[in-house]
Amino acid sequence: MKPLAYKMRTLDIKKGNVYKHLSEEELNWLVEEAVNIDRCDLGLVIASIVSDAYHDEQGEENEESR
Numbered sequence: 001m002k003p004l005a006y007k008m009r010t011l012d013i014k015k016g017n018v019y020k021h022l023s024e025e026e027l028n029w030l031v032e033e034a035v036n037i038d039r040c041d042l043g044l045v046i047a048s049i050v051s052d053a054y055h056d057e058q059g060e061e062n063e064e065s066r
Helices: 004-011 024-036 042-066
Strands: none
Touching: 004 024
């Protein structure tokens, strides 16, 4: 399997800046979520949301294949 950096470079996928794509309301919500889970890292909150969505999707795919 090729390294992630190679795939991103080959497919011209950019990491970008997630914050510039969020409205002020969405950013405020993220800050509130960080406060609620007692974390000071918005990146961790975003990673948790993405991880939950990924596992939800993988769970649905695994259920469909049964």
